[in-house]
Amino acid sequence: MSWQESFGKKLEEKLSREQFIFNAPMTEHTTFKIGGAADILIFPKNAQEVATVFKLIEEFKIPCTILGNGSNVLVLDKGIRGAVVKFSDTFFGNIRADGTKIFAGAGAKLKDVSNFAAENNLCGMEFAVGIPGSIGGAVFMNAGAYDGEMKNIVAQVTAVSPTGELKIFVGEDLNLGYRQSIFQSNGCAICEVELNLTQGNFDEIKNKMADFTQKRESKQPLEFPSAGSTFKRPKGYFAGTLIDKTGLKGLRVGGAMVSEKHAGFVVNVGNATAADVLNLIEEVRRRVKEVHGVTLTPEVRIIGE
Secondary structure, X not given: OOHHHHHHHHHHHHOOHHHEEEEEEHHHOOOOOXXXXXXXXXXXXXXHHHHHHHHHHHHHOOOEXXXXXXXXXXXXXXXXXXXXXXXXXXHHOOXXXXXXXXXXXXXOEXXXXXXXXXXXXXXXXXXXOOOOOEXXXXXXXXXXXXXXXXXXXXXXXXXXXXXXOEEEEEHHHHOOEOOEOOHHHHOXXXXXXXXXXXXXXXXXXXXXXHHHHHHHHHHOOOOOOEOOOOEOOOOOOOHHHHHHHOOOXXXXXXXXXXXXXXXXXXXXXXXXXXXXXXXXXXXXXXXXXXXXXXXXXXOOEEEOO
């Protein structure tokens, strides 16, 4: 019996059968629509299930990858070995309000949390309405746009450690900086996020969200699969502007292309492989360095083999 079969048998005692998939093609579970298969993909429903799954993973000594909405990742062409624990909005997307606080399951989509906040006349979450990720992934990356970032509104995070212990992170414990958080180094899985918002006016909140949505839709290549912004913002510059000034819009390797709409995005214009994307990223970095003397750093997380 393979480890997958024996691991699956143990999982079936703890979760329902719909909560895990063997040899799951990651093209179906990432916004880039790229990547080989994960040995096993697991969808927990709550922190207790996450703890149970992590204890099993430790018992079987298999690698573990944590995934949110799959929006800021590039899965390599041979896929992901071991278990991928995915926080999806279907299983882990609950959202509730208590006064000016919002509590959201890690899989809740940012746009849904933004809209929920607006419906409750709460402001502070408008900036996130167009970011194509989950709230857990947004905390993991300290996502930001326009006039806001997660750092400004996150009050507390409930997470599960790799050994299955429940942990609470507040304030400076979160180590939120530009596109970084403590969760990038401690192996803990974000399960619930508590947001501290402020009372506002429904119409003003909705108008601000509509404005941000319009800006995003007019400037970003939402018609093609992508992982969002491909590069981090270099100090004193904008990655997209540097790439554009280097004349790289439309540059293509296989099915991967530098967007003609916004040079900061690499898009999948037709069955791109991870190798296509990586080769294109390297070519962009080489040419920008050559012309402007600036080294671009990928923002997209590269996972798998």
